[in-house]
Amino acid sequence: MARLVEGRAGVTDQLKISVADYGVASEGLLTTSGLGSCLGVAVYDPDAPVAALVHPMLPHRDGEGSRPPERFVDSGVELVVEELLEAGGDRGALEAKITGGAAVVDFGSDGESIGDRNVVAAREALEAHDVDVVAEEVGGECGRTVRVDAKTGSVTVKRTDGVETRL
Amino acid sequence: MQIDIDALETYNTLARDGARSAADSLSQLTGIDAHVEVTNVSLMALSDLEYEYVGGEFCGVRIELGGALTGETMVTFDAEARRVIADTLAPGGGDGMRRSSVEEVGNIMTSGFIDGWAEHLEAIIDISPPAFFEGSGTDVLTAAAEETDEQVFIFRSRVESAAESIEFHILFVPERNGLIEALGPADEGSVSLEKLEVFNEMTEEGARRAAENITTMTGLGAELEVNRMNFVPIDEVPATVGDKRYIGTVMQYTGEPSGYLVILFDQPSAEAIVEALVPMETDGEWSEMEQSAIEELGNIMTSGFIDGWANVLESSIDHTPPTFVSDMGSSIMSPIVGRMARTQEHAFLLDSMIHTDGEGAFRCEMFALPDEAELREVLGNLLVERADRTRVEPDEVF
Numbered sequence: 001m002a003r004l005v006e007g008r009a010g011v012t013d014q015l016k017i018s019v020a021d022y023g024v025a026s027e028g029l030l031t032t033s034g035l036g037s038c039l040g041v042a043v044y045d046p047d048a049p050v051a052a053l054v055h056p057m058l059p060h061r062d063g064e065g066s067r068p069p070e071r072f073v074d075s076g077v078e079l080v081v082e083e084l085l086e087a088g089g090d091r092g093a094l095e096a097k098i099t100g101g102a103a104v105v106d107f108g109s110d111g112e113s114i115g116d117r118n119v120v121a122a123r124e125a126l127e128a129h130d131v132d133v134v135a136e137e138v139g140g141e142c143g144r145t146v147r148v149d150a151k152t153g154s155v156t157v158k159r160t161d162g163v164e165t166r167l
Numbered sequence: 168m169q170i171d172i173d174a175l176e177t178y179n180t181l182a183r184d185g186a187r188s189a190a191d192s193l194s195q196l197t198g199i200d201a202h203v204e205v206t207n208v209s210l211m212a213l214s215d216l217e218y219e220y221v222g223g224e225f226c227g228v229r230i231e232l233g234g235a236l237t238g239e240t241m242v243t244f245d246a247e248a249r250r251v252i253a254d255t256l257a258p259g260g261g262d263g264m265r266r267s268s269v270e271e272v273g274n275i276m277t278s279g280f281i282d283g284w285a286e287h288l289e290a291i292i293d294i295s296p297p298a299f300f301e302g303s304g305t306d307v308l309t310a311a312a313e314e315t316d317e318q319v320f321i322f323r324s325r326v327e328s329a330a331e332s333i334e335f336h337i338l339f340v341p342e343r344n345g346l347i348e349a350l351g352p353a354d355e356g357s358v359s360l361e362k363l364e365v366f367n368e369m370t371e372e373g374a375r376r377a378a379e380n381i382t383t384m385t386g387l388g389a390e391l392e393v394n395r396m397n398f399v400p401i402d403e404v405p406a407t408v409g410d411k412r413y414i415g416t417v418m419q420y421t422g423e424p425s426g427y428l429v430i431l432f433d434q435p436s437a438e439a440i441v442e443a444l445v446p447m448e449t450d451g452e453w454s455e456m457e458q459s460a461i462e463e464l465g466n467i468m469t470s471g472f473i474d475g476w477a478n479v480l481e482s483s484i485d486h487t488p489p490t491f492v493s494d495m496g497s498s499i500m501s502p503i504v505g506r507m508a509r510t511q512e513h514a515f516l517l518d519s520m521i522h523t524d525g526e527g528a529f530r531c532e533m534f535a536l537p538d539e540a541e542l543r544e545v546l547g548n549l550l551v552e553r554a555d556r557t558r559v560e561p562d563e564v565f
């Protein structure tokens with residue numbers, strides 16, 4: 001996991017989050033790219049201020065303790081909520097924005113896409129932690145690049161079809 | 168000779184930790200946000216390293232290793248990375264000062280990279296004084312890549328800075344027998360190195376056939392440029408392919424082993440192919456006819472590629488019709504990797520690059536992702552039941 005809290009600003013003001021990774025920051029930008037079926041879930045407390053971005057790949061960890069929690073939506077959300085509280089966030093003030101979950105590759109008659117299941121899992125996990133989802137930019141067939149402003153929780157989503165959305 | 172795959176995983180982790188420590192050193196020294204995008208270990212011909220250094224100016228720092236682990240480690244910067252580092256550390260300085268600043272960064276990074284290894288091996292690794300090098304293209308590799316077809320393991324990390332748009336590489340090329348000795352005695356999780364090599368050669372032959380099929384279909388002369396077998400942590404497969412935009416096809420194959428085959432073209436290459444196959448005016452969007460042309464090419468390449476495996480493995484491998492894709496490479500890989508990550512922590516990513524020459528030239532990258540457990544089993548069976556065939560040159564089989 002990557003951290004951008006007091007002291008590191010000035011060294012670098014941007015943290016890039018890889019697949020199955022997360023970052024916590026009190027200032028600067030948290031970024032991630034290549035979101036296909038994966039999600040970029042931003043959780044933040046704008047009053048603290050502190051923000052987290054997690055880039056999970058699959059919906060449920062299913063009790064497999066040996067597997068990295070950041071890889072899964074349910075355990076990834078739990079992890080970042082805990083990290084935010086530890087970094088000074090207030091549970092009641094946490095808000096979330098969900099991005100990603102596209103079906104970039106059409107696997108045909110293969111049931112629900114991983115992307116759709118990831119989105120459902122994120123809504124459920126955030127609700128379970130009493131975190132309001134205030135915005136979403138999910139689904140479709142395009143990859144996404146996401147930037148989170150750690151101070152404000154403002155999220156910019158750039159899709160590969162050229163559409164840019166501010167959440 | 169058996170190679171312990173679990174130990175190779177441990178080594179890959181050491182290389183990644185080393186690269187992170189090197190990247191952190193760079194961040195602390197320069198304020199540049201350095202992020203390790205991917206670390207993998209490849210089984211490849213040393214001479215194939217050349218393609219990464221074609222064109223452009225490079226510089227870097229190289230250290231020779233001896234003792235518990237022999238080989239060499241190098242950090243290479245391209246011209247832009249060199250400029251950014253020198254501008255940051257020696258603003259307004261003369262050439263000598265700028266060079267020293269880059270050299271100093273290289274020295275600190277290489278020693279940061281190697282620190283964890285000695286600790287893990289609980290042994291002493293002798294390190295030569297760091298040597299600065301600079302040059303054009305493949306000149307920088309003269310010490311590392313002698314012309315040889317011998318396959319070696321190469322640990323490679325790609326470090327990027329999003330804010331500065333620069334990237335550079337940290338390479339660790341252990342001496343082959345030294346590495347195998349250091350990896351320790353083989354256990355039941357081990358596979359035959361010879362068999363891995365034969366499989367790599369089979370894949371190369373399959374990719375060559377795919378290239379021939381391109382020629383048959385388009386009339387363009389196509390050649391296989393690079394072939395390597397990467398061993399990558401599953402989460403890092405998308406970053407290995409990168410965020411560049413690609414057009415291509417995804418196929419799923421079933422049999423032993425099962426898996427995915429992804430064929431990707433960059434934008435100008437895809438346009439050149441469509442031009443060669445369906446010469447007509449287009450409006451910039453990928454029409455149905457253009458998509459089918461790409462799919463058809465994917466289909467014929469896949470057949471050549473998969474048949475190669477099936478022949479040697481004496482198994483039946485079928486593949487689904489290709490699906491057209493157009494997106495960031497990493498986004499294309501993410502649903503595929505998501506499916507594979509349910510059952511495996513590492514992926515054998517077989518990566519082949521094909522290029523054509525002349526008018527309408529294009530480049531293409533093929534990524535084959537066989538199911539790890541099934542591949543191990545197939546290789547294991549081959550060793551037991553078809554030991555004689557493992558010594559067969561792929562040329563005789565295809």
